[in-house]
Amino acid sequence: MITERRNLIRTLLGGGFVASLAAFLYPVIRFMNPPSVSEASVNEVPGGKIQDLKPNSGKIVKFGNRPVLLVRVSETEWRAFSAVCTHLNCTVQYQEQRRQIWCACHNGFYDLNGNVVSGPPPKALDEYVARVRGDEVVISRRA
Amino acid sequence: MEGAKANTGGLSGWLEERLGLSAIREFLAHKTVPVHSGTMWYYFGGITLFLFVIQVLTGILLLLYYRPTTTEAYESVQFIVTRVQFGWLVRSIHSWSANLMIFTAMVHMFSVVFLRSYRRPREVTWLSGIALLCLALGFGFSGYLLPWNTISYFATKVGTDMAASLPGIGPALARFLRGGEDVGGATLTRFFGFHVAVLPGLTTVLLLVHLILVQKQGISSPPWVERKFQAQGGKAPQMPFFPNFFLREMMAWYAALAVLGSLAAIFPWELGEKADPFASAPAGIRPEWYFLAPFYTLKLIPSHVAFLEGELLGLLGFGLLAVFWILLPFWATNRQGMERTRLVTGAGVALLAYLATFSLLGYYK
Numbered sequence: 001m002i003t004e005r006r007n008l009i010r011t012l013l014g015g016g017f018v019a020s021l022a023a024f025l026y027p028v029i030r031f032m033n034p035p036s037v038s039e040a041s042v043n044e045v046p047g048g049k050i051q052d053l054k055p056n057s058g059k060i061v062k063f064g065n066r067p068v069l070l071v072r073v074s075e076t077e078w079r080a081f082s083a084v085c086t087h088l089n090c091t092v093q094y095q096e097q098r099r100q101i102w103c104a105c106h107n108g109f110y111d112l113n114g115n116v117v118s119g120p121p122p123k124a125l126d127e128y129v130a131r132v133r134g135d136e137v138v139i140s141r142r143a
Numbered sequence: 144m145e146g147a148k149a150n151t152g153g154l155s156g157w158l159e160e161r162l163g164l165s166a167i168r169e170f171l172a173h174k175t176v177p178v179h180s181g182t183m184w185y186y187f188g189g190i191t192l193f194l195f196v197i198q199v200l201t202g203i204l205l206l207l208y209y210r211p212t213t214t215e216a217y218e219s220v221q222f223i224v225t226r227v228q229f230g231w232l233v234r235s236i237h238s239w240s241a242n243l244m245i246f247t248a249m250v251h252m253f254s255v256v257f258l259r260s261y262r263r264p265r266e267v268t269w270l271s272g273i274a275l276l277c278l279a280l281g282f283g284f285s286g287y288l289l290p291w292n293t294i295s296y297f298a299t300k301v302g303t304d305m306a307a308s309l310p311g312i313g314p315a316l317a318r319f320l321r322g323g324e325d326v327g328g329a330t331l332t333r334f335f336g337f338h339v340a341v342l343p344g345l346t347t348v349l350l351l352v353h354l355i356l357v358q359k360q361g362i363s364s365p366p367w368v369e370r371k372f373q374a375q376g377g378k379a380p381q382m383p384f385f386p387n388f389f390l391r392e393m394m395a396w397y398a399a400l401a402v403l404g405s406l407a408a409i410f411p412w413e414l415g416e417k418a419d420p421f422a423s424a425p426a427g428i429r430p431e432w433y434f435l436a437p438f439y440t441l442k443l444i445p446s447h448v449a450f451l452e453g454e455l456l457g458l459l460g461f462g463l464l465a466v467f468w469i470l471l472p473f474w475a476t477n478r479q480g481m482e483r484t485r486l487v488t489g490a491g492v493a494l495l496a497y498l499a500t501f502s503l504l505g506y507y508k
Contacts, residue, residue: 033315034322034329060421065325067421083423087454088441089304090297093423104424105301106442120453122446 047080047130047137058094058101061139067091068128068139069101073112080128080139081114087121101125170358175381176388177364184254185362185388186395187247192350193396194244197403198282201237202339209289211335213328216291217417224414231411238412240403241283245433247399248276256471256491259482260363266472268356271349273469278346283431285338291331296418298430299334300326301438308454327420366482429505436498437461439505468494 042064053059058071060083067083071094081101083091090105100117101110108119115124129140152159159165176185208227210219223230252272255261261269288299303326307317322329364379372379382388430438437457444453451459467474467490475487 032319034318037323060423062421069423085424087446088301089307090300090424090428091420091422104426104428105297106438116446120441120444120446122452122454 044138044140047078047139050132050135050137053137056096056099060091060093063128063139069094069125070130070137070139071101071112076132078130078132078137079112080130081110082126082128084125085121086116086123086125087119092125171385172383174358174361174384176362176384177368178380178382179365179368181254181258181365184250184258186392187251187254188357189392190395190399191244191247191251193399194240194247194403195346195350197240198237198244199343201233201240204233205237206339211289211332213291213331213418216289216331217414220290220414224411232407235407235411236403239406239410241286242432243399243403243406245276245279245283248279249433252276253491253495256487258363258365259475259484259487260365261472261475262363262366262482263472263476265356265360265363268353268360269472270469271353271356275346275349275353278342278349280433282338282342282346283433285334285342287431288326288331288334289338290414291418292415293418293422293425294415294428296326296420297424297428298434299330301430302434303330305441305454305458308452308458310455325420432502432506435505436501439501439508442505464494 045061045063045068047061047070048059053070053072055072055074058069060067061070061080062068069081069083069092071079071081073079081092083093085092085103085105085108087103087106087108090103092101092103092108092110094100095102095109098109099112101112101114102108103119103121106120108121109117110121110125111117113124114127116122127142129142131138131140176182205223208219208223208230210216220234224234225231227233255269255272284299284302287295289295303317303320306320307313309316318324320330320333321327322333368379429435440460441454441457444457446453448456471487471490474483476482
């Protein structure tokens, strides 16, 4: 009888302890998990004046909260790609001498279609649409 | 009896009655350290602890001025190094001692391997030491971002993206580390919290466990020293911990302090340029020296190997290597209780050679 009562008390105490621990830990774990913040939807951004970027050069443009690489390939040809390297998330840049896109972090190279030329990146860069409108370049998402 | 105790020895008697210091004196009087050709390697654990104390003290000083937001972090560190008296020195000591601490912790770890100090019954001491080394690397990784400069920004992007590529928990882990989808203000606040509260708390507990275990089990003699003296029918020579070893250890601390002070004064830690999330990663970017070997390995692995992405393959390789190394005390002895001496030495030398070679290649290439 005493043993049974002892076991019952032990179970109740143990269970109570585990339950209180869970009650403390659950909100703590949920608190540490960051809430998802909905991103303001951006479909088009201005890439700057045409004359500000010379042929065979590139620059980073803010597309919402993402960086986009705008490249002026020639007098009339413009390209835009996500500037986030597909390997480990670094921000890429345009290399004029090689006429390629380069990630300095792990030496990955992409061509002017965004395809991987060499190095560790596993896939191509996402392409955006770059259009000339008046004296300005406009970058938009691909349909 | 109580009255008699209270009346002995004035202040020391008063303290004795309240603190029981004679038990500590008694313990120290009997604690010994083995004397052999490798005794010098025993100092590195103490030097690591000494550098940790310096980290805590200089970290507290930096906290007086540092502000953990993306708009103020860089400027507050700039203020510390340019306007605050001796600010440049305090920050330089904090950064240099962090690097030296990881270096001495690694020396300590490899000395434990080569002197065979991980053997039974010290497996838990080894595991707590490895956990402390991981925490030290965590301190390094989280503290690196705090000045919010270009190099630290991209190092954190790469580091958290490596976590993201782990199968299963990867994306959730990366979100937890970053405090959101990408490295930004939330990451800085989080890393600051990890660096000044979470990691110090965990380290203090583990450090106590590690030190209590070292005290409980005593300092290990290498098996060849034990065998040599057992064959002669005697015991391996020992020196008293206090004062003999303790005074030598203090000399080692002074030497460490001299190296640290010289490095901090002659090569003040650079601040670099403020991070710009919309700028390209600059050429020549690389992480701290202790992450160079995996950094260079990831650079070498092609984008795909068979059906696996190179990045994932690299992470799986590092993970397997880490598990193999952590479990060293458990595979270092075979089922018959015989030590796999050659295998342990080979693994130690191979790991050391890999770390040294790939770190140098990562630095110069």
